[in-house]
Amino acid sequence: MKLTNYLRLAVVGVVALASCGKKGPPTASQPGKYSSTTGIEYNTEKGMAVANFKKIPEGPGLVFIEGGRTVLGSQEEDVTMSHDNIERTVTIASFYMDEAEVANIHWLEYLHFIRTDSAEEFYRSALPDTTVWARDLSFNDPYVTYYLRYPGFRYFPVVGVSWLQADDYCTWRTTKVNEGLATKGSSEKGGLFSRKPKPAAAGAEGTATAGALADGKDGPSIEKGNTLPNYRLPTEAEWEYAAQALIGTQEIGNENQEEKRIYPWDGKSTRNAYGKKQGQFLANFKRGRGDYAGIAGSLNDGAMITDYIYSYPPNDYGLYNMAGNVNEWVQDVYRPLSFQDVEDLNPFRRNGVGDPADKYDKKGYQSLIDDHVRVYKGGSWRDVAYWLSPGTRRFMAEDSATATIGFRCAMINAGSNK
Structure with a gap:
């Protein structure tokens, strides 16, 4: 027993x-x-x-943007009468975004590497158009020569880059960052735009374009989790959501977003309402006809052209210059009715889907719209305050460039349903 x-x-x-x-x-x-x-x-x-996996590797320069429900669309009076961004409720998944605009020093780094490992033809195609500063009736000639390469302008936003060039930069940046993160193939020579043909071709988000091969036999593998997802241009919805930065504005337990913002900061003014910097402008923009910076001895926004990418207070997500300084390219093809066509979860307008370009009379000079015009947002040093509102939108041909448009990169929040 x-x-x-x-x-x-x-x-x-x-x-x-x-x-x-x-x-x-x-x-x-x-x-x-x-x-x-x-x-x-x-x-x-x-x-x-x-393979062992803890979490997505940390991408240089990126800030985490917590997603959620929001109301996209213009918060300003539609003075242009375009009616192309009417308010609607959407949900944006969490993602990452550069805390500041891509600067001249970053583009020079890009040129440095592709000059050594890419075809000369591609290197030349990556050179920014510095003549965007040239004006027939304005003496901006020094910027043509010095703005991109002079050390004093290192951390000013790169301009004169087209949407196509910005997109190529994102692809290159993905590969270069992952070279340092991958456990295999990090010592392999030859660039993404190498003179020797590479087996992997550029493609859509989620494919093996970052040098992360699906089978993992010949290099870093997506399955191993040791590489970052693609750096890319943010979608228009992501960019607008990140610029709003409506976090920490609701009461505890209240799921209604009762706050709205005309600009990426609180209040209806473009000036700082608090502290020692009270009265100073919160962005770099054109204050009025002929007024880019204020008067000598008391410069306000302090920049006749672009400014240091970390100037002015960041928004509540920690993003700098989401209004003013330079406009920024986003992924979306422009259509005036995107607000009603795209889905309400992670909305995005891509090439060749709905609202065909042949409906727009571009050949008859009655329209500028086709499948090669891209949206840009945010306002610039040369724009009036109206364009600083996140809901405003404009478009330009993807192979064109100006002195008022730059960009920043974004990345999905891989391995998460948020």
């Missing part, structure tokens, strides 16, 4: 120890040693390779 009791106690003890060792259901960072559906052991000759 006593022996039976001892056996029972021993069994209970084994069960207790087994339950203590149980770690709960498998997760992305703790998938377990065995498959939860087949029981086959991972990382064996017969089993599938499952």
Whole structure:
């Protein structure tokens, strides 16, 4: 009888120890040693390779933007009568965005690397158009020569880049950053735009364009989680959402967003209403006809042209110059009715989907719209305050460039449903 009791106690003890060792259901960072559906052991000759994974690697220069529900659309009176961004409720998934605009020094770094590992033809195609500063009736000639390359302008936003050039930069940046993160192939020579043909071709988000091959046999693998997703231009909806920065403005337990902003800051004014800098402008823009900066001895926005990319207070997401300084390219093809056509979860207007370009009489000079015009947003040093509102939008040909348009990069929040 006593022996039976001892056996029972021993069994209970084994069960207790087994339950203590149980770690709960498998997760992305703790998938377990065995498959939860087949029981086959991972990382064996017969089993599938499952790499260690903690979280998405940290991308240089990026700030996390928590997504959610918001109301996109113009908060200003539609003075241009375009009616192309009417208010509507959407949900934007969390993503990452550069805290500041891509600067001259970043573009010079890009030119440095592609000059050594890419075809000369591509290098020349990547050169910004510095003549965008030239004006027939204005003496901006020094900027043509010095703005891109002079050390004093290093951290001023790069301009004179087209949408196509900005898109190429994002592709290159993805590859260059992942070279340092990948466990395999980081010492491989030859660039993305190399003189020697590469097996992987550029494509859409989510494909193996970052040098992360799906099978992992010949380089870094998506499955290993040791590479970043693609750097890319933000969608128009992402950009507008990030510029609004409506976080921390609602009461606890209240899911209604009762605050609205005309600009990426509180209040209806373009001036700082608080503290030692009260009365100073919160962005770099054109104050009025012929007035770009204020008067000598008391310069207000302080910039006749562009300004240091970290000038002016950041918005509540920690993003600098989401209004003014330079306009910024976004991914979307322009259509005036995108607000009613695109979906309400992660809205995006891509090429060749709905509202065909042949409906717009570009050949008859009655329209400027086709599948090669892209949206830009944010206002610039040369724009009046109206264009600083996140809901305003304009468009330009994707192969064109000006002294008032730059860009910043974005990235998906991979491995998350938020």
